[in-house]
């Protein structure tokens with residue numbers, strides 16, 4: 001006869017007593033001030049941030065969330081999927097963020113691209129090549145990705161002589177943290193390939209973990225539980241070990257996807273994340289200029 005499970009075994013509590021990363025929930029102004037005052041040290045330079053990652057991870061939703069928080073008004077410049085089927089974004093597109101008045105923009109841009117699908121090895125290789133070309137500034141805005149072949153050098157969307165503005169200064173992997181087991185091995189391999197290329201170019205890399213509200217009911221109840229959630233910390237560690245992005249470069253966010261009103265704590269996470277991305281990207285620009 002097998003032992004019956006004891007009625008007295010207590011379920012592990014889902015939250016740590018203390019948050020493992022400190023965040024000042026009352027100070028979203030600090031990050032906002034940095035973002036509002038940010039200016040690359042080279043006149044006319046723009047900081048280019050490229051978002052990539054698996055299909056349906058929330059890349060377009062992050063762009064919409066950033067624009068919404070900065071404008072203090074719900075916006076959806078980047079079309080996001082209304083479900084997680086298929087692959088919604090097909091084009092390479094640059095999003096400028098409006099600052100205050102029309103035709104006045106922040107000196108950073110966010111680039112959206114087609115998501116990585118769990119498909120044949122050959123297609124994943126093509127995806128990696130396309131991302132590499134984007135990193136080096138060879139992909140022109142409006143290019144429609146073709147999963148069957150990489151952007152060729154004679155395509156009208158191939159930029160033969162990219163300027164510093166066309167090149168990517170911060171690479172962001174967007175990861176849906178709500179999936180159990182997080183990512184198949186082949187996706188991990190693809191992300192590692194992309195990361196290797198970015199590292200060779202010296203480009204800083206950050207990961208954004210989306211759908212934290214789906215991954216953890218305690219976070220859904222109160223976003224301030226983000227750094228107390230055991231499941232989230234576990235998934236961040238798992239991802240960090242697999243892909244090699246250090247924990248201090250992984251940022252959980254809850255995108256605005258179905259909401260029509262703001263949540264100050266969600267804003268804080270989004271602004272904090274953007275602040276770190278800009279700051280890493282700016283360090284890279286400065287290093288490049290010194291070389």
Ligand SMILES: Nc1nc2c(ncn2[C@@H]2O[C@H](COP(=O)(O)OP(=O)(O)OP(=O)(O)O)[C@@H](O)[C@H]2O)c(=O)[nH]1
Pocket residue numbers: 054055056057058059060061062079080081082083084086087088089090113114115116174210211212213214253254255256257258
């Ligand atoms: N609950 C929740 N849903 C989210 C979050 N971020 C994105 N979503 C939803 O996830 C789905 C996919 O989001 P998208 O922004 O279109 O994802 P994507 O990475 O741009 O997808 P592709 O363009 O297909 O590669 C949409 O239904 C979003 O509303 C989040 O933080 N929380």
Ligand SMILES: [Mg+2]
Pocket residue numbers: 059060061079080081088089112113
């Ligand atoms: Mg998209």
